[in-house]
Amino acid sequence: MTALEFSHVTKVYNVRGAGQIKALDDVTFTLRSGQTIGLVGQSGSGKSTIAKILTQLESPTEGRVLLDGVPVPRRGKGLRTYRQRLRMVFQDPFASLNPYHSIGYHIERPLRLHGVVPKAQQDAEVRRLLERVRLIPDAVIDRRPHELSGGQRQRVAIARALASRPSLLVADEPVSMLDVSIRLGVLNLLADLQREEGLGVLYITHDLATARHFSDEIIVLNQGRIVERGSADDVILRPQDPYTQELRAASPDPDKHFASASGTAGGTR
Amino acid sequence: MPDPLLTVRDFSVVYDVEPPVAAVKNVTLELQRGEILGLAGESGCGKTTLAYGIQRLLRAPAVITSGSVVFHDATEGDVDINALDAEQMRRFRWDKVSMVFQGAMNALNPVATIGSQLEDVFEIHRPQLSARQRRAEAAELLEIVKVGADRARSFPHELSGGMRQRVMIAMALALRPQLMVMDEPTTALDVLVQREILSQISQLRHEFGFSVIFITHDLPLLLEISDRIAIMRDGEIVELDTAERIWNAPQDDYTRTLLASFPRLTGEKGMVVR
Numbered sequence: 001m002t003a004l005e006f007s008h009v010t011k012v013y014n015v016r017g018a019g020q021i022k023a024l025d026d027v028t029f030t031l032r033s034g035q036t037i038g039l040v041g042q043s044g045s046g047k048s049t050i051a052k053i054l055t056q057l058e059s060p061t062e063g064r065v066l067l068d069g070v071p072v073p074r075r076g077k078g079l080r081t082y083r084q085r086l087r088m089v090f091q092d093p094f095a096s097l098n099p100y101h102s103i104g105y106h107i108e109r110p111l112r113l114h115g116v117v118p119k120a121q122q123d124a125e126v127r128r129l130l131e132r133v134r135l136i137p138d139a140v141i142d143r144r145p146h147e148l149s150g151g152q153r154q155r156v157a158i159a160r161a162l163a164s165r166p167s168l169l170v171a172d173e174p175v176s177m178l179d180v181s182i183r184l185g186v187l188n189l190l191a192d193l194q195r196e197e198g199l200g201v202l203y204i205t206h207d208l209a210t211a212r213h214f215s216d217e218i219i220v221l222n223q224g225r226i227v228e229r230g231s232a233d234d235v236i237l238r239p240q241d242p243y244t245q246e247l248r249a250a251s252p253d254p255d256k257h258f259a260s261a262s263g264t265a266g267g268t269r
Numbered sequence: 270m271p272d273p274l275l276t277v278r279d280f281s282v283v284y285d286v287e288p289p290v291a292a293v294k295n296v297t298l299e300l301q302r303g304e305i306l307g308l309a310g311e312s313g314c315g316k317t318t319l320a321y322g323i324q325r326l327l328r329a330p331a332v333i334t335s336g337s338v339v340f341h342d343a344t345e346g347d348v349d350i351n352a353l354d355a356e357q358m359r360r361f362r363w364d365k366v367s368m369v370f371q372g373a374m375n376a377l378n379p380v381a382t383i384g385s386q387l388e389d390v391f392e393i394h395r396p397q398l399s400a401r402q403r404r405a406e407a408a409e410l411l412e413i414v415k416v417g418a419d420r421a422r423s424f425p426h427e428l429s430g431g432m433r434q435r436v437m438i439a440m441a442l443a444l445r446p447q448l449m450v451m452d453e454p455t456t457a458l459d460v461l462v463q464r465e466i467l468s469q470i471s472q473l474r475h476e477f478g479f480s481v482i483f484i485t486h487d488l489p490l491l492l493e494i495s496d497r498i499a500i501m502r503d504g505e506i507v508e509l510d511t512a513e514r515i516w517n518a519p520q521d522d523y524t525r526t527l528l529a530s531f532p533r534l535t536g537e538k539g540m541v542v543r
Contacts, residue, residue: 042462043458043462180311180486180530181486206459207460208460208534209489210532213532214532236534246461250460250461251534252490252493253489253533254489254492254493254533255533258516
């Protein structure tokens with residue numbers, strides 16, 4: 001059981017000409033293995049700042065990030081171990097894979113860096129990981145990213161994230177760049193992996209509908225502050241905070257649209 | 270009472286590459302005046318090719334292999350779009366049919382102010398206007414889309430994504446066209462901004478009476494904004510009906526599959542198919 005604690009984190013950016021901007025304001029939550037937390041909010045709400053702090057690309061101005069009760073090291077071997085246990089799936093599968101390298105290389109590299117399996121078993125492990133994300137190893141292993149579709153690329157990115165056998169996964173808008181017809185496939189895959197490997201997943205999105213379907217708990221962020229949290233159904237179906245209610249009302253909802261008698265085209269808020 | 274604005278008959282587009290790709294196959298549809306028609310389908314289904322093709326915006330290797338597109342102009346009567354010469358076509362576009370492109374964030378010129386870009390439209394299409402009149406028209410448009418005339422001297426990077434999208438809509442609206450084609454106009458925006466833009470499109474449509482062809486793969490959104498929806502697959506329209514009937518009584522299997530690939534915000538969770 002792994003627990004990642006985000007404890008009273010505040011992040012202030014100094015912006016030239018605009019003074020100080022508080023991107024996060026006293027944010028506290030705990031992500032445990034075996035659980036999916038949906039993090040929702042509009043552009044600029046601080047979602048990605050949380051992801052950056054979790055991956056140690058930024059450090060908090062105040063507050064701490066603790067892994068199993070121990071502060072996350074800033075450098076050295078401790079940081080490397082942390083990065084092996086927490087992996088990231090990025091939004092844009094077109095930019096997050098190196099066009100110069102083969103798919104096999106992308107998966108093999110974390111195996112080598114983190115010494116996950118003995119060298120002799122690396123090839124077999126690469127194949128196992130590709131199969132894990134429902135790709136056919138022989139069909140993709142020697143290809144380069146541009147030869148794959150967006151959905152296939154995102155599967156490669158997921159396989160790469162799983163290579164170091166992490167217990168926690170941060171997925172920042174993992175399907176927003178993908179075509180709708182394959183979004184669900186990738187999300188279902190993430191959900192299956194989450195269950196089978198007992199991963200803790202932080203699912204960052206502004207899509208309330210998928211957040212509800214794929215999360216156990218949802219945290220709503222507005223201007224760097226947590227305004228509402230609770231079970232996925234409670235937050236989306238019975239939102240208490242005015243901002244959550246606003247988000248919910250703005251999301252397309254054909255059920256409600258056609259249920260109301262006044263459901264004219266282009267219905268307003 | 271049908272009052273068609275655009276009649277598309279037996280329209281086909283082929284990408285003349287090796288082997289040739291039939292991107293749009295014998296599409297027939299009629300767009301009513303003042304109607305919002307949604308065009309949905311996954312990437313590569315031909316929805317953008319169809320929307321571009323009816324304005325003859327395609328370039329080689331795309332070839333229109335069959336069909337006719339007739340625009341029922343409110344003032345000049347029927348116009349056969351395929352029969353227009355280059356100069357007539359130039360005047361027709363923007364004036365009668367305008368376009369809001371995908372990724373409008375990047376469709377504006379980064380080194381010109383938004384006011385001057387709006388004025389350009391009038392300079393080309395309304396050469397009789399004086400500079401002062403052009404400026405006034407641009408200012409009025411920025412007010413209509415609620416960006417505000419005081420932003421006329423702003424550069425695109427000084428505006429938020431939502432505001433840039435509004436500027437794009439203002440440009441498309443400039444000559445009061447009878448048809449606006451919108452290709453994924455809100456895809457890159459977050460839900461709150463998206464909702465504002467959608468209500469604005471809807472309100473402008475009532476005010477100015479134009480028709481809209483709205484292209485997106487976001488079906489829940491399309492169901493809310495459209496009067497009728499055409500579902501495309503492999504270059505063909507597999508189903509065309511009112512938004513309500515598409516939602517409540519889809520006839521085609523593919524429409525059902527597409528509907529089922531969206532998790533519902535409030536409905537049953539079991540809708541997610543595997």
